[in-house]
Amino acid sequence: MGAFLVRRLSINVLVFFLITIAIFALVHKTPGDPIAMQIPADQLNSGSAEFIAQKRAELGLDGSLLTQYWHWLTNALHGDLGYSLLNGRPVTEVLGERVGPTVELMGVGLLVSVLIAFPLGILAARRRNSWLDYGATVVSLGSVSVPVFFVALIVIYVFTLKFQWFPSSGISDPTNPSLLNTLHHLVLPALILGFGNSGPFMRYVRSSMITELSADYVRTANAKGAPPRRVVLRHAFRNSLIPVLTVIASNLPQLLAGAVVIEQVFAWPGMGQLAVSSVNQHDYSVIVGFALLIAILVLMSNLLADVLYTVVDPRVRLR
């Protein structure tokens, strides 16, 4: 188990460095003086020529590309991602306040998709080729086919504009920022995010359950007279979770992609909305910070999938 994880970890670290090189190459393509991304705008505008030159030397911007990369990387790893070109605030701070809302949205969205996918997947596996199985397949194909933003528009039309049940903009009312109010705002975006991700999960639960339900130990349990409910939930389902959990972990980046779109439609103040608005306003330093954060998230979820894989399946540990 140790050797397997160490190998995966070292691959991830290597990949991370390759990605930082790619991001740095992109940074290099941005128009404008790179120093503008690395010191606050007021200092840049009011500072004397000597001050700017001194800063330039400190930041390694006079040196070769390699020096520049090294300075940029070490600063980034110390949490210094430069300053927003738009308002001069530190990028770490700008990004930091957006992480919470995105995590809330993704967490509740994930819960919703699991609540849809697990029962449907188990039922579809138990009654293969029934109308329920076909229905579940069509729903799952629909959830991957219909773009999430179109689902969002329909849902807003019906539930916000026609019935006026749920709000469709922001994280809470400015006049009444309570937890209950935030939950009320979270209902539509989380349901849509969860529905969009439930399709692939459901198919994995179904196929994994079909494999387990045809295993010998299930026949044994049935033959011994264990109640069917218990056989399905306690025996087969627990084993079918092994592949499903790793799929869920490695699917976290996909969940984030869905959140980016949904945050934009619902004006949810998370990282995705920040990224899209930074792109539209050419705030390159924030875009770069966002890219680094995504790279870290993707590699962490890969690693999480690997760890889950080894923890839940003893056969992997022997490799």
Next chain:
Amino acid sequence: MTVSAPAVRTPAGAALRRFRKHPAAVVSVVFIALVVLAAIFARPLSGHDPNAIDLLSARSGPSGGHLLGTDSTGRDVLSRLLFAGRISLGVGIASAAIAVVIGTVLGSIAGLLGGWVDGLVMRLADVFMSFPSLVVIVVVAGILGPSVLTMVIAIGLFQWPVCGRIVRGVTLSLREQEFVLASRATGAGPLWLMRKHIIPAALPPVSVVATLAVAQAIALEATLSFLGLGVQPPAASWGNMLTDAQSLTVIRSEPWLWLSPGIAVALTVLAVNFIGDGLRDAVDPRSSS
């Protein structure tokens, strides 16, 4: 009088027969054929210039003159929808083609050479698969500026691993077979093996993933264009026709603006996915339940 069917049974014929047993897939083929025809004959069908601005009849609902209404600058929604089909289908097919070419080349190289080359290619595939292409394209478009070409290349780059893995698998299973050993022994090089043995053998499974890749690329293009990072106006794409619908007043009072392009994307992607599913069952009878 009944005439018995011709006795010749080819693998392709058998696959076609299995495909025809898939009602959703057959309906989808007809639907996609209609969409393609509508996109090709967009000009005669629409009767309006997709970019003609007519401020006097802006934001009017469906009527005899404009079957699907007009948008905020009075452009005819139906003709924009038809012309948008060209871009959306084009982006879908072009990105899937890029993915298939890269996947086939890298997959067969990995399978033929094995060893560290194989390891490297497969790790590369893992990395590309683990990144959400939408988010990466948002970042790239943010720095390089949005363009259709960048988008097509980026979508293709992130879709090759699925095809690459399949071609590698086919190559590995072919590599040890007698007829391949024989052609190697008589001096066939890797390019010959690819052309004569690997590509024909990989074609059925690759056609399935290529179809699914087209569906994915169409949905991705729509999403990116919706966010303003894909196809740029005045060119119409199904995604950027919905960009206007980010305000509640438009959603409420001008549903024709966002319903028709949204339905067009949803049905097209769904149909292409159904075709992919039908193809899967047709070329690999074991996979059908």
